[in-house]
Amino acid sequence: MTCPKCGAANADGVQFCTHCHATLLFKCPKCDHMQTHGGTCDACGLNMTDFWTKRLAIKRVEQENFERKQTEQELNNVQTAMTVPFSGPGGWAMFLLTAAIRRIGAWFESR
Ligand SMILES: [Zn+2]
Numbered sequence: 001m002t003c004p005k006c007g008a009a010n011a012d013g014v015q016f017c018t019h020c021h022a023t024l025l026f027k028c029p030k031c032d033h034m035q036t037h038g039g040t041c042d043a044c045g046l047n048m049t050d051f052w053t054k055r056l057a058i059k060r061v062e063q064e065n066f067e068r069k070q071t072e073q074e075l076n077n078v079q080t081a082m083t084v085p086f087s088g089p090g091g092w093a094m095f096l097l098t099a100a101i102r103r104i105g106a107w108f109e110s111r
């Protein structure tokens with residue numbers, strides 16, 4: 001079939017133009033019917049444009065929720081990093097303090 005956008009000849013049944021990647025065949029997401037135009041499905045009457053718009057809107061909300069969760073996780077990590085130095089056994093503040101005390105002790109012993 002000929003591409004309506006660029007006029008390139010494509011094999012029958014090709015979903016996208018091999019030359020400009022325009023959509024030649026639209027597949028209904030509900031009944032899998034293939035047709036040469038978008039909009040309403042000839043087989044089941046589904047409004048494909050509407051379907052994909054809604055699907056995209058859902059995807060966007062999911063993405064926003066995901067990003068919000070990630071930010072919360074990062075905040076939690078920062079909070080943990082701020083409290084661990086003094087509370088956790090591997091805390092860097094405790095390590096530095098211990099090292100400093102040892103140094104001072106060694107200094108006193110050397111006198
Ligand atoms: Zn084309």
Ligand SMILES: [Zn+2]
Nearest residue numbers: 028031041044
């Ligand atoms: Zn359909």
